[in-house]
Amino acid sequence: MTIEKIDLDLCTGCGICIDSCPMDVIRMDRAGQKAVIRYPQECMNCEQCALDCPEEAVTVTPYKTVPLISSWG
Amino acid sequence: MSRGTSQVRRSFEADVLVVGGGLAGCTAAIKARQTGASVILVDKGFAGKSGQTPFAGSYCVFNPEWGDDLDAWMEQVSSIGESVNDRVWTELCFRESYERYLELLSWGVRFGADGDARAGVEPQRDGPPVGPCKAAMMETRAPSMTLRRQVLKHGATIVDRTMIVELLTSGGQVVGAAGIPADAEDAVDIFTAKAVVLAAGAGGFRPGRWPIDNLTSDADCMAYRVGAEITGKEFADPHHARLDQAASVMFGRYGRDPEGGGPPRGRFLDSDGHPLPPMGVLDLDLDRAVHAGHGPLFIEMPDGVRWPMVGGAAGGMSVHKAEGIRPAGTDCSCNVAGLYAAGDSLGTMQSGATYAAIGQSVLGCSVTGAHAGAGAAAYAARAGGPAHPAGADVERAAEAITAPLRRSGGFGPRWVTQMLQNTVLPYYVLHIKHGDRLRAALANVEFFRDHLVPKLYATDQHELRLVHETRNMVLNAEMRLRASLFRTETRGCHYREDFPVRDDGQWLAWVILRRAGDGMELFKRPVSAEHRPLTAGGVQ
Numbered sequence: 001m002t003i004e005k006i007d008l009d010l011c012t013g014c015g016i017c018i019d020s021c022p023m024d025v026i027r028m029d030r031a032g033q034k035a036v037i038r039y040p041q042e043c044m045n046c047e048q049c050a051l052d053c054p055e056e057a058v059t060v061t062p063y064k065t066v067p068l069i070s071s072w073g
Numbered sequence: 074m075s076r077g078t079s080q081v082r083r084s085f086e087a088d089v090l091v092v093g094g095g096l097a098g099c100t101a102a103i104k105a106r107q108t109g110a111s112v113i114l115v116d117k118g119f120a121g122k123s124g125q126t127p128f129a130g131s132y133c134v135f136n137p138e139w140g141d142d143l144d145a146w147m148e149q150v151s152s153i154g155e156s157v158n159d160r161v162w163t164e165l166c167f168r169e170s171y172e173r174y175l176e177l178l179s180w181g182v183r184f185g186a187d188g189d190a191r192a193g194v195e196p197q198r199d200g201p202p203v204g205p206c207k208a209a210m211m212e213t214r215a216p217s218m219t220l221r222r223q224v225l226k227h228g229a230t231i232v233d234r235t236m237i238v239e240l241l242t243s244g245g246q247v248v249g250a251a252g253i254p255a256d257a258e259d260a261v262d263i264f265t266a267k268a269v270v271l272a273a274g275a276g277g278f279r280p281g282r283w284p285i286d287n288l289t290s291d292a293d294c295m296a297y298r299v300g301a302e303i304t305g306k307e308f309a310d311p312h313h314a315r316l317d318q319a320a321s322v323m324f325g326r327y328g329r330d331p332e333g334g335g336p337p338r339g340r341f342l343d344s345d346g347h348p349l350p351p352m353g354v355l356d357l358d359l360d361r362a363v364h365a366g367h368g369p370l371f372i373e374m375p376d377g378v379r380w381p382m383v384g385g386a387a388g389g390m391s392v393h394k395a396e397g398i399r400p401a402g403t404d405c406s407c408n409v410a411g412l413y414a415a416g417d418s419l420g421t422m423q424s425g426a427t428y429a430a431i432g433q434s435v436l437g438c439s440v441t442g443a444h445a446g447a448g449a450a451a452y453a454a455r456a457g458g459p460a461h462p463a464g465a466d467v468e469r470a471a472e473a474i475t476a477p478l479r480r481s482g483g484f485g486p487r488w489v490t491q492m493l494q495n496t497v498l499p500y501y502v503l504h505i506k507h508g509d510r511l512r513a514a515l516a517n518v519e520f521f522r523d524h525l526v527p528k529l530y531a532t533d534q535h536e537l538r539l540v541h542e543t544r545n546m547v548l549n550a551e552m553r554l555r556a557s558l559f560r561t562e563t564r565g566c567h568y569r570e571d572f573p574v575r576d577d578g579q580w581l582a583w584v585i586l587r588r589a590g591d592g593m594e595l596f597k598r599p600v601s602a603e604h605r606p607l608t609a610g611g612v613q
C-alpha cells in the first residue's frame with residue numbers, strides 16, 4: 001500500500017515530508033498542524049518522506065495496488 | 074513578483090529561467106548566475122528532492138594524470154554505444170569531467186566510500202570489466218540538496234512546487250513559460266525570461282518500479298510543441314526490477330542489504346532454472362528470454378532465495394542522453410531561439426544506443442548544465458531588453474492550461490494513464506518490437522491523443538498536474554512508437570524483430586522528430602563522416 005500511515009502522535013507538523021514528496025501525495029491538514037496523506041494513488045514508493053521525517057512518523061511499504069481496469073473512467 | 078487577476082496568480086521575470094532543479098538545472102542556474110544574469114529556477118516538486126538526481130551514485134571522471142587514455146575511453150563508448158554516440162559530446166564530457174568533479178567537491182558534494190575524497194588525490198574509481206572507463210562514487214540523496222543550497226548562495230531565486238506546462242513565445246523566440254502551482258486552486262504562474270533552460274529530466278509512463286513517476290517528458294513535450302527537434306526516442310531503457318515490489322530499487326532491489334545497498338549480487342534464472350546472461354544490451358536479453366517462452370524469470374541470491382523479476386522498470390524512458398531536445402551546438406541551444414536544455418532533457422547522444430560506461434549520465438548533467446547556463450546567460454546578455462509575451466497570449470495560455478478544471482466531465486487522468494500503460498508497457502511493444510505491433514499500439518495512442526486527451530478533466534489543482542502529465546505521456550508514447558517504426562534496423566536498446574540486424578549502411582544516423590503543423594515529421598541526421606567506424610567507410 002505504498003505510503004501507509006503518518007503517525008499523528010509523532011508528527012510535529014514540520015512539513016519536511018511535504019517537500020520531500022515528488023508526487024504531491026502529502027499535504028498539511030486544514031489547521032496546518034499535521035501532515036496528511038492526501039493523494040495516496042500517486043505514491044511511487046520512493047521512500048524519501050520516511051527517510052527525511054525527523055520523527056520517524058511515516059511508514060512506507062514496497063507494495064502498491066492499482067485499481068481494476070474499467071472500460072471508462 | 075506581482076499578483077494579477079483571473080487565473081494568473083504570480084508573475085516572475087529574470088534574464089534566465091531554469092526549469093528543473095536536478096543536477097543539470099542547479100548547475101545551469103549557478104553558471105548563469107556566475108555571469109551576472111538574474112536567474113529563477115522553477116521545479117514541479119521541491120528542487121533537491123525531485124527527479125532522478127537524488128538516486129544517482131556513480132560519477133564518471135576521466136583524468137590523464139591518473140593514467141587514463143582518452144582514445145581507449147572513447148573506443149569503449151563508441152563500440153558499446155554502437156557508433157551512434159555523438160563523439161563531440163562523448164569527448165567533451167570526458168575532457169571536462171575532472172573540472173566538473175573538482176567544482177562539485179568545492180560546492181560540498183562528497184565523493185568516495187567514506188565521503189572523504191579530496192581535490193588532487195585520485196578517488197577510488199570502479200567500472201564494469203568491459204573497458205577502461207571508471208567512475209567515482211558520489212554519496213546518494215545528499216548532493217541534490219547541497220546543490221540547492223549552492224543555487225541559493227549564488228543568488229538565484231527558487232520557485233518550488235510549480236509545474237511548467239507550456240513555453241511562451243514571441244516572434245518565434247522563447248520568452249518565458251507558464252506553469253501551475255500546486256498550492257493554489259485554478260491558478261497559473263507566468264515566468265518571463267530572455268532565455269529558458271529546460272532541465273526537467275527524462276520521463277516515463279509512470280512505470281512504478283523506477284522512481285520516475287514524477288517525470289513525464291515535460292521538457293521534450295513542451296519543446297516539441299514550439300518546434301524543437303527531439304531525438305533518441307527509439308532507444309528504450311530496459312532496466313528490470315522485482316515483480317512483487319513497487320520501486321524495488323529503493324528497497325534494496327532484492328531485499329534490504331544490511332550493508333546499505335550495493336549492486337545485486339545474485340544471478341538471473343529462467344523458468345527452467347537455467348542461468349541467463351547477467352547483462353546483454355543492458356537488460357534487453359531478459360526480455361528476449363521471456364519472448365522465447367522462458368519466463369517467468371528469477372534472480373537467485375547467493376543464499377538460494379529466488380525473487381521473481383520483471384522488465385520495463387523504467388518503461389517509457391530512453392537510455393539517458395539518447396532522448397531529448399537535440400542540441401544545435403555545445404552551448405546547448407537548439408533550433409528554437411532562446412531555448413536551451415541540459416541533463417536528461419538534452420539529447421546529446423553522449424552514450425549512443427545503450428549505456429556504454431558507468432556514471433556517464435550524471436557527468437553529462439554536470440557538463441551540459443554548465444554549458445547551458447553559460448550559453449543561456451550569454452544569449453540573454455545579447456538580447457537586451459526583455460521580450461515580453463503578448464498579454465493576449467498569456468491570457469490564452471492561462472485559459473487553456475486551466476480549462477480541464479472547468480470541464481464538468483470527460484475522462485479522468487488516472488484512467489487515461491492506466492489505459493496508456495496497458496497499451497505501451499508490455500515488453501512486446503517498445504522492447505521487443507515489430508512493425509505490426511508498433512502500428513497497432515500507435516493506432517490506440519492516436520485515439521488517446523485525439524479523443525481522450527482533449528476531454529481530460531481535473532477536479533482540483535493536483536489533478537490538473539496529472540492532466541498535463543498524462544497529455545505529455547501520450548505524446549511521449551507517440552514519439553517512441555514513431556521513432557521505433559522509423560528506425561528499420563536493430564541497434565543497442567532498439568530491437569526490431571522484423572529488422573533484427575544492425576544496418577550501418579542506412580542507420581549510422583540519429584532519428585529526429587519535429588512538429589509539422591498538427592502532424593509529426595521524422596527524418597534522419599547522419600553521424601558525421603569522420604565519426605563513422607572504419608567498416609562503414611569512416612576515417613577512424
Ligand SMILES: Cc1cc2nc3c(=O)[nH]c(=O)nc-3n(C[C@H](O)[C@H](O)[C@H](O)COP(=O)(O)OP(=O)(O)OC[C@H]3O[C@@H](n4cnc5c(N)ncnc54)[C@H](O)[C@@H]3O)c2cc1C
Nearest residue numbers: 093095096097117123124125126130131237274416417435
Ligand atoms: C535509481 C537510479 C540510479 C541511478 N544511478 C545513476 C548512477 O549511478 N550514475 C549515473 O550517472 N546516473 C544514474 N542515474 C541517472 C541519473 O540520476 C540522471 O541521469 C540524472 O540525475 C538526471 O539529472 P537531471 O538534472 O537531468 O534531471 P533530474 O534529476 O531528473 O531532475 C529533473 C527535475 O525537473 C523537475 N521537473 C520535471 N518536470 C518539470 C516541469 N514540468 N516543471 C518544473 N519542473 C519539472 C523535476 O521535479 C526534477 O526536480 C540513476 C537514476 C536512477 C533513477
Ligand code: SF4
Nearest residue numbers: 011012014015017053
Ligand atoms: S516530516 Fe514527519 S514530523 Fe514533519 S510533517 Fe512530515 S510526518 Fe510530520
Ligand code: SF4
Nearest residue numbers: 021043044046047049
Ligand atoms: S514514498 Fe515517495 S512518493 Fe510516496 S509519499 Fe513518500 S515521498 Fe511521496
